[in-house]
Amino acid sequence: MTATLIDGRAFAARIHARVAEEVARVKRAGVTPGLAVVLVGEDPASAVYVRSKGKRTHEAGMHSEEHRLPADASQTALMETVARLNADPAIHGILVQLPLPTHLDADAVINAIDPAKDVDGFHISNVGLLGSGQKAMVPCTPLGCLMMLREHLGSLSGREAVVIGRSNIVGKPMAQLLLRDSATVTIAHSRTRDLPAVVRRADIVVAAVGRPGMVTGDWIKPGATVIDVGINRMPAGVKDDGTLRTRLVGDCDFDSCAAVAGAITPVPGGVGPMTIACLLANTLTACCRAHGLAEPEGLTA
Numbered sequence: 001m002t003a004t005l006i007d008g009r010a011f012a013a014r015i016h017a018r019v020a021e022e023v024a025r026v027k028r029a030g031v032t033p034g035l036a037v038v039l040v041g042e043d044p045a046s047a048v049y050v051r052s053k054g055k056r057t058h059e060a061g062m063h064s065e066e067h068r069l070p071a072d073a074s075q076t077a078l079m080e081t082v083a084r085l086n087a088d089p090a091i092h093g094i095l096v097q098l099p100l101p102t103h104l105d106a107d108a109v110i111n112a113i114d115p116a117k118d119v120d121g122f123h124i125s126n127v128g129l130l131g132s133g134q135k136a137m138v139p140c141t142p143l144g145c146l147m148m149l150r151e152h153l154g155s156l157s158g159r160e161a162v163v164i165g166r167s168n169i170v171g172k173p174m175a176q177l178l179l180r181d182s183a184t185v186t187i188a189h190s191r192t193r194d195l196p197a198v199v200r201r202a203d204i205v206v207a208a209v210g211r212p213g214m215v216t217g218d219w220i221k222p223g224a225t226v227i228d229v230g231i232n233r234m235p236a237g238v239k240d241d242g243t244l245r246t247r248l249v250g251d252c253d254f255d256s257c258a259a260v261a262g263a264i265t266p267v268p269g270g271v272g273p274m275t276i277a278c279l280l281a282n283t284l285t286a287c288c289r290a291h292g293l294a295e296p297e298g299l300t301a
Ligand SMILES: Nc1nc2c(c(=O)[nH]1)N[C@@H](CN(C=O)c1ccc(C(=O)N[C@@H](CCC(=O)O)C(=O)O)cc1)CN2
Pocket: 048, 049, 095, 096, 097, 098, 099, 120, 140, 141, 231, 248, 267, 268, 269, 270, 271, 272, 273, 274, 275, 276
């Protein structure tokens, strides 16, 4: 391996510490930032992420609430939960854990969240604000990627960036953020012709396609910075107790990419931990905006 490892766990720990300091500051001004996370159903991975969000929120000194609805919850029940949280002055951030069960209309739920409390940055108002270069709530995973890129590369101005994947959660907002930092941005996807050749042009590669190990070293320009957003759980044998062992892999084939890249994020331990760190940062930002307090520096885009 020749690439520098971009350690998302260490970076996230620094953000958590900064957020905790800033939470103490806003508490001295008489306000406690509050985050409500809504989980519908029993998806095991979602339950782990939601627990982790609650734990981290507490550790930062924030108020934390978890609202669980059964897997067969109705759209009305979910919308009522969101409406209650919108009206609750103790709550500055609302997050509905995705994916939702398929009978629910996720777009309608997200767009029912008060945009000022939309700490996921998925509400159509925040999407529009980000796209037009205005102050927005910025989606947590792309924000975490941007922070790592800025720290590693300094200015992104003029750099060729290729984002692989066009999801609303990662690909599109990531492209907007890179554009905001004056990178030259291409969004590539499943229909892109000669994807390896497109990726080979890039100084910055952000892989967010959800296809394990798809990006290989021969796609990477020597010295490029590779941000792997993929979180793919793969079978990895059987444990002594007979249950399946799994391991997480990214969208990049780590060994071959690390042999060519200048820097790379691992999976696990790269982008994932930054997602929760940025959620806390966004909740703090939302709280400061709601109460007219100074926003912490370096925790927004
Ligand atoms: N409403 C939202 N739903 C989802 C989001 C989101 O940002 N908002 N993102 C993902 C899941 N997610 C947070 O919700 C998330 C994913 C992964 C990690 C993380 O720390 N991953 C670790 C590995 C953890 C493991 O072993 O499973 C890592 O990569 O090192 C945190 C948060 C989908 N839903």
